[in-house]
Amino acid sequence: xxxxxxxxxxxxxxxxxxxxxxxxxxxxxxxxxxxxxxxxxxxxxxxxxxxxxxxxxxxxxxxxxxxxxxxxxxxxxxxxxxxxxxxxxxxxxxxxxxxxxxxxxxxxxxxxxxxxxxxxxxxxxxxxxxxxxxxxxxxxxxxxxxxxxxxxxxxxxxxxxxxxxxxxxxxxxxxxxxxxxxxxxxxxxxxxxxxxxxxxxxxxxxxxxxxxxxxxxxxxxxxxxxxxxxxxxxxxxxxxxxxxxxxxxx
Numbered sequence: 001x002x003x004x005x006x007x008x009x010x011x012x013x014x015x016x017x018x019x020x021x022x023x024x025x026x027x028x029x030x031x032x033x034x035x036x037x038x039x040x041x042x043x044x045x046x047x048x049x050x051x052x053x054x055x056x057x058x059x060x061x062x063x064x065x066x067x068x069x070x071x072x073x074x075x076x077x078x079x080x081x082x083x084x085x086x087x088x089x090x091x092x093x094x095x096x097x098x099x100x101x102x103x104x105x106x107x108x109x110x111x112x113x114x115x116x117x118x119x120x121x122x123x124x125x126x127x128x129x130x131x132x133x134x135x136x137x138x139x140x141x142x143x144x145x146x147x148x149x150x151x152x153x154x155x156x157x158x159x160x161x162x163x164x165x166x167x168x169x170x171x172x173x174x175x176x177x178x179x180x181x182x183x184x185x186x187x188x189x190x191x192x193x194x195x196x197x198x199x200x201x202x203x204x205x206x207x208x209x210x211x212x213x214x215x216x217x218x219x220x221x222x223x224x225x226x227x228x229x230x231x232x233x234x235x236x237x238x239x240x241x242x243x244x245x246x247x248x249x250x
Contacts, residue, residue, distance in 0.1 A: 006033075006041060006060075011053035014038060018048050040093030047097075047106060092117060103182065107134055107142040115152065115167035122155075122166040180221035187214035 190211030
């Protein structure tokens, strides 16, 4: 039934389905579960390429012992309740998996998902470590990577001396630009390989086709980003902070 917890047998079926190349929806149909349940389970336990049913079962048991779920508090009169905790966890897993699919490392993707779903668009390093259940050193590496790409900003928590990390106003657009630049690097390398092997060979033709496609795709994305930033600078686009602009021009 959709409401019950995953069992050891369920996790074995998930591992078998991944090994057979099934997508999350196909595995979910086998189990009679929502697709979000499967995607959340896999994202939480290493992703599609590293999921192991025995380790996932152990990790789940450990989490349940370490973090027993407190009874849900009823919302106060007139107070808007948040999403259902299970639905929110499922969405977080789906969002993290989607960001991982863009090529971002797993912890960095988890940080982005946490910031996207935070009411303030910000969290401290300690909050991120607790939410993602990873070490402070792992969070430090992830936020360093995201800051380097201009996807997040670093500031001070108004209530303590801790650093607080803020989602950049243009984080969605910036992530697309980072991907476009990665594609352009691949494109340049592929076109150089086409010259090396010769465009009249099968290898050269394959490399040239991929290189030209990614070159055009990257140029289109970067042109769109440039148009957006010009509109923002002229005051006709979404407002952004000075910190955002200075990162853009690096």
